[in-house]
Amino acid sequence: MSFTDREILETIRMVELETLDVRTTTLAISLLDCADPDLESACEKVYAKVVHHGKNLVRVANSIAADYGVPIVNKRIAVTPIAWIGAASGAEDLSPFARALDAAADEIGIDFIGGYSAYVDKGFTRADRALVDSIPQALEGTKHVCSSIVVASTKAGINMDAVARFSAVVKETARRTAKDGGLGCAKLVCFANAVSDNPFVAGAHSGVGEAETVLNVGVSGPGVVRSALARLGPEADLLAVAETVKRMAFKISRVGELVGREAARRLGTTFGIVDVSLAPTPAEGDSVAEILELIGVDKTGAPGTTAALALLTDAVKKGGAMASSSVGGLSGAFIPVSEDMGMIRAVEAGALSLAKLEAMTAVCSVGLDMVAVPGDTGEDVIAGIIADEMAIGMVNHKTTAVRIIPVPGKKAGEKVEWGGLLGTAIVQDPGAFGCSVFHRRAGRIPAPLQSYRN
Amino acid sequence: MPRRFLTAEDVLRASGGEILVDESTVVTPQAQEAAVARGIAIKTGRGSWKEPPPDRGPDAELAPRRPPNLPEPSDDPRLESAAIVTAVGRNRPGVLAAITAKIAEHHGSVNDVSQKVVEGYFHMILTVELPQGGFEGFKTALECMGNPDDFAVRVMNERIFRYMHRV
Numbered sequence: 001m002s003f004t005d006r007e008i009l010e011t012i013r014m015v016e017l018e019t020l021d022v023r024t025t026t027l028a029i030s031l032l033d034c035a036d037p038d039l040e041s042a043c044e045k046v047y048a049k050v051v052h053h054g055k056n057l058v059r060v061a062n063s064i065a066a067d068y069g070v071p072i073v074n075k076r077i078a079v080t081p082i083a084w085i086g087a088a089s090g091a092e093d094l095s096p097f098a099r100a101l102d103a104a105a106d107e108i109g110i111d112f113i114g115g116y117s118a119y120v121d122k123g124f125t126r127a128d129r130a131l132v133d134s135i136p137q138a139l140e141g142t143k144h145v146c147s148s149i150v151v152a153s154t155k156a157g158i159n160m161d162a163v164a165r166f167s168a169v170v171k172e173t174a175r176r177t178a179k180d181g182g183l184g185c186a187k188l189v190c191f192a193n194a195v196s197d198n199p200f201v202a203g204a205h206s207g208v209g210e211a212e213t214v215l216n217v218g219v220s221g222p223g224v225v226r227s228a229l230a231r232l233g234p235e236a237d238l239l240a241v242a243e244t245v246k247r248m249a250f251k252i253s254r255v256g257e258l259v260g261r262e263a264a265r266r267l268g269t270t271f272g273i274v275d276v277s278l279a280p281t282p283a284e285g286d287s288v289a290e291i292l293e294l295i296g297v298d299k300t301g302a303p304g305t306t307a308a309l310a311l312l313t314d315a316v317k318k319g320g321a322m323a324s325s326s327v328g329g330l331s332g333a334f335i336p337v338s339e340d341m342g343m344i345r346a347v348e349a350g351a352l353s354l355a356k357l358e359a360m361t362a363v364c365s366v367g368l369d370m371v372a373v374p375g376d377t378g379e380d381v382i383a384g385i386i387a388d389e390m391a392i393g394m395v396n397h398k399t400t401a402v403r404i405i406p407v408p409g410k411k412a413g414e415k416v417e418w419g420g421l422l423g424t425a426i427v428q429d430p431g432a433f434g435c436s437v438f439h440r441r442a443g444r445i446p447a448p449l450q451s452y453r454n
Numbered sequence: 455m456p457r458r459f460l461t462a463e464d465v466l467r468a469s470g471g472e473i474l475v476d477e478s479t480v481v482t483p484q485a486q487e488a489a490v491a492r493g494i495a496i497k498t499g500r501g502s503w504k505e506p507p508p509d510r511g512p513d514a515e516l517a518p519r520r521p522p523n524l525p526e527p528s529d530d531p532r533l534e535s536a537a538i539v540t541a542v543g544r545n546r547p548g549v550l551a552a553i554t555a556k557i558a559e560h561h562g563s564v565n566d567v568s569q570k571v572v573e574g575y576f577h578m579i580l581t582v583e584l585p586q587g588g589f590e591g592f593k594t595a596l597e598c599m600g601n602p603d604d605f606a607v608r609v610m611n612e613r614i615f616r617y618m619h620r621v
Contacts, residue, residue, distance in 0.1 A: 002566045007619045008538055008579050012608065030511075033458045041461040048459065048482035053508045067589060069610035212511020254527075254617040269510040270517050 015070055018227045019286045020252065022259045023220035023279050024074040025061045026199035028206035028272065029053050029213050031080040031115075035088040042089050043100040050077060050104035050113070053213055058109045060266045068262075070255055077105065078204035078216075079115035087127035094131045098138035098145045105144035112187070114204030116147040119194075122156040122444075132165055136172040139184040146202035152192035152390035154397050158445040160387065166190050167382040171406060174375065178408035181416045185405040186370065190386060192393030192400045197273050197328045203366075203401060214272035215264040218329065219256035220279045223286045224248050225316075229294040241295055242315045249276060249319025257324040275329030276320030277365055278312070280340035282423035288312075288333050289342025300342055301352030309333060310363035330399055332365020338418065338425035339370055347426040354385075354428050362392050367400035372416055372425035375408040380439035381430050382406065387438075387445075395448050460496065462488040472497050478506045526613075527620040535584045536612035537562070539596060543605020545576040553578070553607070556599055560592045561585050576605075581612070 014020035034045035058075045065072045079101065086094040098116050105113040116138055118128040135147050149166055152158040170185055177184035189202040196207025199216035206214070225248045232244050256274040264271035280288045289300040295308040313332040320327050337343045337357070346352035354371065361367045367389050373382070386402045393400030405425070407416045412429035456476035462484035465473065472495040475481065481489075481496055481503055489496050496503040541553060550569060557564060557580070566581040584592055593609040600606040 002581060003538070003615050003619060005568055005579055008540065008615060011610070011615055011618055012540060036461070038461075038463055041463045044461045044463075044482040044484050045459045045480075048480050052480050052505070053510075066593070067611050068614045069608065070614065211513040212509070213514065251618045255614065258613060258617045264517070267510075268508070268514060270513045 014221070014224050014251075018221070018223040019281075019283055020221050020224050020255070021071040021073050022217060022256060024076055024199050024218040025057070025072055025259065025263050026076040026078050026204055026216045026218065027054055027057050027213060027267070027269070028078040028197065028204075028210055028216060029080075030206055030210065031082075031085050035085050037088055037090070039086075039089040039091045039096060042085060043096045046079075046085065046097060047100040047104045050079065050101065051107050054104070054108045054110070056267060060263055064259055064262050064266070068259065070259065072259065073220075074112070075110050076199070076201060076204060077108075077110060077113045078199065078206050079113065080206050081117035081119060082115060083118035083125070083127045083131040086131060087125060090126070092130050093134050093137070094127070095134040095138040095141065098134075098142050101145050102142035111144060112146050112201040112204075113144050114146040114148065114201045115206065116145050117149060117205045119150040120162040121150050121153040121159055121192075123159065124162070132162075132169060135169045135188065136176050136184070139173050139187055140176040146187040146189075146204065148189045148191060148194065148203045148205060150191045150194040151386070152394050153447075154193055154394050154450075155447055157447040158192070158387060158390045158394055160444060161442050163190070163383050163386050163390065164379070164439060164442055167379045167386060170382055170404060171379055174406045174408055181410075181418055182375070182405045182407045183418055183422070186403065186418060186422050189401050189403040190390075192390040193398060195329055195399055199273070199275050199329055200277070200279065202403060210272075211270055213269045215260060215267060215269050216272040216275065216329065217256045217260035217263070218275040218277060218279065219252050220277075220281075220286075221248070221252040222278045222280050222288050222291060223283075224252055225278060226285060226287065226291050226294060229291060234296065238311065242311055245312060245315035246319040249316040250323045252276070253320040253323035253327070257326070260326075271326065273326045273328030274320070274324045276316060276324070276327055276331045277329070278316055278333045280334060280336065280343075281421060282339055282341060284341060287340045287342035288335055289340050289346055293342065299349055299351035300346040301356045305356065306359050306363055309335075309360050313364055330365045334366055334369060335360060335364050336369035336403075337371050337428075338423040339421065340423070344424055344426060347428060354430055358388060358392070361389060361400055362396065365399070367393070368402045368404060370403055370405070370422065370425065372405045372407050372410070372427045373430050374411050374427055375406050377406045377430055378434050378436075380434045380436045383439045384435040385430065391445070394445075460485045465489050465492065465494060468494060471495060474498070475503055477503075478509055479503070480506070527616050535586055535589055536565075537582045537584055537589060537592060538610050538612055538615060539580040539582055539607060540578065541600070541605050541607045542575065542577045543600070544603075545571045545574055549576060549605060550578065553580070553596070553599070556596055557582055560588060560595060562588070562592060
């Protein structure tokens with residue numbers, strides 16, 4: 001088969017100039033067979049199983065990157081929610097599991113391991129409660145462990161007790177990691193309608209219905225889409241914009257599909273899904289906000305932003321669905337504020353408020369992601385922000401998440417640097433009013449009616 | 455189902471000088487240490503225990519038996535091991551010859567070549583068919599030819615272009 005010079009140069013340009021990469025290859029490992037009445041033995045099994053299954057992951061990913069010439073940026077592990085494994089031990093503090101996961105991540109040379117998790121969208125088991133209570137300690141004492149808690153779903157409603165508890169955990173985690181700007185909260189997320197095959201941290205875990213081990217892939221490529229739209233120019237109509245995004249998403253997702261299949265084959269496991277999300281990084285040009293601005297809003301957050309984002313998310317999904325029959329995970333566009341230079345500039349310019357961001361999450365793939373608020377923000381305000389976001393997910397049958405960082409000692413408008421992939425954030429103003437009575441009521445917001453949808 | 459794990463606790467509870475486990479059992483590092491400390495041998499039916507290959511589960515067992523996974527875009531079995539070589543650099547006599555000589559050394563056969571020279575700089579694209587399993591050595595050898603003052607070579611597996619540009 002021959003390719004035209006144009007095709008070959010397009011691929012090389014994407015890799016060399018437009019930062020096309022495979023964002024993550026994530027090996028999901030079931031830890032259900034590690035449950036043990038003895039806490040120490042359970043942790044021992046967890047460590048042994050993760051290392052046993054994961055030790056070749058980095059080598060395989062690097063060899064694929066070399067063969068195909070496409071960088072694979074992150075290699076990660078997702079495990080069964082630890083609350084399910086810890087339950088048999090009856091322990092009140094499950095943080096030894098976090099230390100076991102952290103040690104395993106160190107041993108196999110990966111940066112993050114997801115799955116210090118619990119599903120509490122309807123209620124808490126003893127182990128769920130023990131896990132949630134131990135999160136601040138677990139995140140303070142580890143480098144690689146990520147924690148996700150499911151607090152709402154369309155089927156069960158919103159567990160406001162869990163939301164309240166979670167916001168207290170966020171505050172405590174920020175306090176304990178204050179010297180790093182509350183960095184612990186960057187590894188902590190809550191979900192409505194969590195997906196069990198999500199390859200992206202902090203929400204990665206191996207949920208209900210997943211096989212023993214599965215290799216999932218998350219692709220990226222905002223830079224590729226951005227350059228294609230820049231070439232398309234401002235005269236083309238929106239159908240042409242959607243078509244351009246779709247074509248680029250197809251090409252990006254195909255790379256993910258190829259890498260995923262090949263990695264699974266080389267590891268001797270099953271290939272799970274390609275998550276076709278546009279995931280920005282702090283690198284120049286690798287920005288979802290800049291795509292929205294190329295579609296035609298002056299600054300991200302200006303009127304028109306939500307509609308432009310809806311077009312973008314949908315076109316990405318359509319291109320991805322054509323490229324792979326195994327599309328899964330979150331699949332859409334991520335808008336993590338601190339990790340996207342365009343988003344940071346929009347916040348700095350005063351164009352992007354927390355309220356607009358929330359509206360955008362109704363049409364993007366995840367939710368309020370990497371949002372910094374002042375360190376003295378009340379628990380009720382954080383719970384209210386989370387509840388609003390969970391309501392959007394619950395009512396619209398979609399995944400939403402909140403990863404919020406109350407940065408200790410910082411006021412609205414100040415800057416905080418986390419460095420690396422986590423980037424820089426401008427602390428945003430959550431407004432002057434709270435919701436203390438709503439917060440105090442607790443209980444559960446019942447599941448929404450499934451028909452009469454308007 | 456065979457025993458999945460042997461933990462340090464299991465070793466401490468054991469009586470006698472050896473523990474019999476299945477070949478697929480994962481013996482945790484702590485259990486191995488405890489066994490050494492107490493002079494206990496960990497054995498399987500076939501002799502001493504060795505770390506088994508990871509058990510990836512029943513789905514993974516089925517995967518290789520399914521007919522060639524999923525169809526490749528525009529399947530062409532001859533191209534199982536093909537490479538696209540691109541080179542750019544300062545033009546000089548013999549540069550194409552140098553590159554193709556290196557390709558020949560690795561038993562590669564050039565299926566397609568295009569070269570252009572613009573203002574003293576050349577860029578070149580070659581599609582090369584390689585013998586089975588020859589990709590890695592080929593890539594290293596060609597990419598090592600380049601140097602910053604002369605030209606740079608990039609070798610990519612042909613599949614990535616097929617996946618990206620063919621339905």
